[in-house]
Amino acid sequence: MARLQNERFDPSVLFPGAESIIVIGLNYFPDQPEKMREKKKFNVASYARGEDYHHVIRRLLKRLRFFLKEINPKINGRICVDTAPFMDKYWAQQAGLGWIGKHTNLVSRQYGSWLLLGSLIINEKTDSYDKPHKNFCGKCRRCLDSCPTNALPDLNVLDATRCLSYWTIESKSSSIPKEISNNMNHWIFGCDICLTACPFNRFEKPSKTEAFKYRDETSLLETGQVLKLTEDQFTTKFKSSPISRPNLSGIIRNIKAAE
Ligand code: B12
Ligand code: SF4
Ligand code: SF4
Known part of the structure; x- marks a missing residue:
């Protein structure tokens, strides 16, 4: 975390020519939350029940980059999923996906706490930009x-x-x-x-992503x-x-x- 501070705080250092950031949030709320209830002795985080999300989100963003290149061959993009020196949650809030809750994770009004994040930094401006999401934590703790x-x-x-x-x-x-x-x-x-x-989480809904299935x-x-x-x-x-x-x-x- 201490290394690559310049890249972390400025995506145009991480990806020279950066103009826009496209952020995706992928719902991973378990499709079968009760499956192991009877024999269960230990708990495993929900994000880890299926395929590694780094691979899943990277695949989606590669397809998106390919699709954008077909529309405009000048478009180049850098994919960031978790491991890049890039503030995934901050940019997700700026892109309007949700807000950084008091537990330091992004909360969504459509999916609760259950989004995994990935971004594509591109070298082109877009027609319009989303607005940063308001924080709805209020007095809750x-x-x-x-x-x-x-x-x-x-x-x-x-x-x-x-x-x-x-x-x-x-x-x-x-x-x-x-x-x-x-x-x-x-x-x-x-x-x-x-x-x-x-x-x-009253807004949570089971993930439809096959790769995240238990x-x-x-x-x-x-x-x-x-x-x-x-x-x-x-x-x-x-x-x-x-x-x-x-x-x-x-x-x-x-x-x-x-x-
Ligand atoms: C290190 C890390 C951890 C560490 C420390 C987590 C922490 N909250 O500090 C540990 C191992 C504990 C951890 C645990 C978990 N993690 Co984690 N983790 C990360 C990782 C790799 C880096 C976070 C980090 O420290 N970045 C460095 C600091 C400097 O940046 P930051 O955290 O974004 O915060 C800064 C900005 O918000 C900035 N900021 C705020 N306002 C502003 C304004 C301006 C103008 C600017 C420039 C900046 C700015 O200041 C903040 C502090 O410096 C991120 C992926 C990523 N690349 O972001 C995943 C990530 C946060 N983890 C994730 C997950 C899912 C988890 C767990 C839920 C997994 C689990 N079930 O066990 C837990 C949750 C624990 C918790 N309550 O946070 C997801 C969260 C998804 C979401 N909805 O938010 C992420 C985003 C991975 C992903 N790509 O989906 N994690
Ligand atoms: S709404 Fe409450 S529980 Fe949810 S992140 Fe904010 S303070 Fe935490
Ligand atoms: S901060 Fe959240 S993830 Fe970490 S130990 Fe506490 S409850 Fe568990």
Whole structure:
């Protein structure tokens, strides 16, 4: 995060000639939220139940870029999905998709907390531009109060060193500190607690994206059976899933901490 600050704050440094940004939000609210209820011991973040969204959104944006080039061959574009030094949420709010809620994620009046974001920066002006979305959080603070590890200590402030999402996906540490593991609430890959708390989820609707449909492999985590897999079996099964990110050793660490 500390590197590439100039690119992060100015998309025309990231993509010279940048004139416009097209932002897409893809609804990932689970199509079968109750599927594993009976046998479930552990929780997996909703965004990780199907194919990795980086691949899904990148494919869509590549098609969009191809389509735009057919209309105007001079158009070039740089795709940003999560990993680029680019402020996905800020530009989504500017493009009118929703607003940055107090849990620091974008909230939509059409889909609640459940949009994943991707952008295409292009080198052409467009006929018209959308307006930035108004913030509708008001006095609500349900997300802040719901966080079990106090990772949301203030409005719009996330302390990643206390966030279960950081500890269960990104951390390379061999163990999880006690003050975090005591409050894992059975989350072993990511965490949806603050997202679920948002009252704007009354507008949530099941995702229609085939690639986000629940994959049977996900149940191996939810039931704890993943512990029976070898490293090779884990790598093969979760090849195109976000669950591959912490490796099997990370998942085992998370299960031990959450048990
Ligand atoms: C690092 C990261 C994390 C870290 C830290 C998250 C955090 N909130 O700080 C961890 C691992 C904890 C994490 C967790 C999650 N993440 Co995450 N994460 C990111 C990532 C890669 C970078 C965010 C970041 O720190 N950027 C650097 C800072 C400087 O930028 P920023 O966060 O955009 O915030 C700045 C701007 O808003 C700016 N700003 C505000 N006003 C203005 C005005 C002007 C004029 C300007 C110039 C700037 C500006 O200032 C802010 C602070 O500096 C983004 C993808 C991305 N490239 O944005 C995904 C992203 C935020 N994550 C996402 C998701 C889904 C999650 C989880 C829900 C996953 C899960 N279920 O476990 C959790 C949610 C936790 C939470 N409550 O936020 C989605 C959120 C989608 C949405 N609807 O908002 C993103 C956008 C990925 C994507 N492409 O869809 N994540
Ligand atoms: S994702 Fe979970 S741990 Fe992280 S801020 Fe939200 S509720 Fe807290
Ligand atoms: S729970 Fe309340 S404060 Fe948090 S993002 Fe939703 S509306 Fe905003």
